[in-house]
Amino acid sequence: MPDTLVGIAKMAAEGPLLAEKRRVSYHEIASRSWIGRCSGKMRLFDWTVNPYRGCEYGCRYCYARYTHEFMELPVEEFETKIYAKLWDTAVFRRDLRRVKTGESISFGSATDCYQPAERRFGLMTSILTELERGAEGLRLFFITKSDLIARDAVRLSNLGLRNDVRVNVTITTLDAALARQTEPFAPRPDLRLRAVAELAAAGVEVGVAISPVLPRLTDTMENLDTLGAAAAGAGAKYLWAQPLFLKECAQKVFFPWLRQEYPHLEDKYRQKYERSAYLRGPYVDVLKARVERVRARYGLCSRMSSYRPPNWTGPAQMSLFEG
Ligand code: SF4
Structure with a gap:
């Protein structure tokens, strides 16, 4: 050493x-x-x-x-x-x-x-x-791609009686082949969806995170709509999405992968991300509008929803999770 x-x-x-x-x-x-x-x-x-x-x-x-x-x-x-x-x-x-x-x-x-x-x-x-x-009156935000979280469904539900517990299961696409490419060692999307259903059945305030949304790969209305329908069908309360941000450390892995799998997209991504890790402007507005349409269609809330746990002991005026 x-x-x-x-x-x-x-x-x-x-x-x-x-x-x-x-x-x-x-x-x-x-x-x-x-x-x-x-x-x-x-x-x-x-x-x-x-x-x-x-x-x-x-x-x-x-x-x-x-x-x-x-x-x-x-x-x-x-x-x-x-x-x-x-x-x-x-x-x-x-x-x-x-x-x-x-x-x-x-x-x-x-x-x-x-x-x-x-x-x-x-x-x-x-x-x-x-x-x-020891936790009471706290806002607890869990995010995972793993169906193992369903193991703790009952415990999370109990914890949610006195705390604002929100469990976010990330699913970026239901296309298993695409998910295998982009998230190679994570559980299959259908397993994650089953975890959402198990959490919801246990009474957990659970939502689906489409995060990140990959430009030209997972940002179509069709992909977002399919996810919205599946999330609602599994009992998710809310849905949120976030466009890809690509810091330098992520670019070191992402760009070589993109060159190998989707060479026609490499220049477009480089133009977007080499100046800034974050996307801004009309693209983000279009994406937001699409997600809002999906939420409205399937009766899903945003992450900002003012959910209040049954035995909430925190401040009367709850500040909400961002997003
Ligand atoms: S590899 Fe990174 S993005 Fe993927 S699940 Fe793990 S922490 Fe999240």
Whole structure:
């Protein structure tokens, strides 16, 4: 290990190798905190929890690859070298006490909390145990592509009696072949949809996230409409979408993939994204209008819906989730 490494990079280099699958290796990593405060003007949440570093689903467009750069690891290893944080009940409880009534915590902003590593490490099981014990009047936002979240349907439903719990299952297309290309190691779209149905049946406030929408690949009215119909049919309450944003770390993986699979689109994407990671202007307006039409057609709300849990103990005036 080079002695120049410091902080999180040093901790990652020291993390012991726990297991090696054909494609993925698992490591443990120490962590000083479990619930991190979000900062910046653009922040959507007050706090964030990411029990793993890296995500073996390997989505071509994944923006969270920068978290491996923090550990001085190549972005390509984001999907093959997975770190599980060492669980510490006392630290989690200390962090949870710092979250004020009415504040929001997002689970899975920089990794998928229910990726396959969860079956081995069970960190979400430990987290839910602590939330059931100590969370009240909080806004809890879960996002995942994994059908494993249905394992926790009853627990999430119970947690939602006193907290604003919203579970977002990401489905970008129902075309299994396209999903296999863009999200190669994530569960099939039909499995994710079944998880939505199981969560809804357990009484969880569940929605479908079409995120990201890929220009010229998944932005057609037909794709959005098919997703809206399926989401509503599975019992989702809300639907939201977000156009692709492509930071430099994601471009390193996305552009070579695009060149190989859709070479005719490479120049168009480069023109759009090389100047800015975010799309703005008429394209975004058209997409918003399409999603609103789909919501109206299938009776779905937006993520902003003013849902109130049955035994809500937070502030009378709830601030809503963005989006
Ligand atoms: S599931 Fe999310 S965190 Fe995991 S690779 Fe895909 S976009 Fe990244």
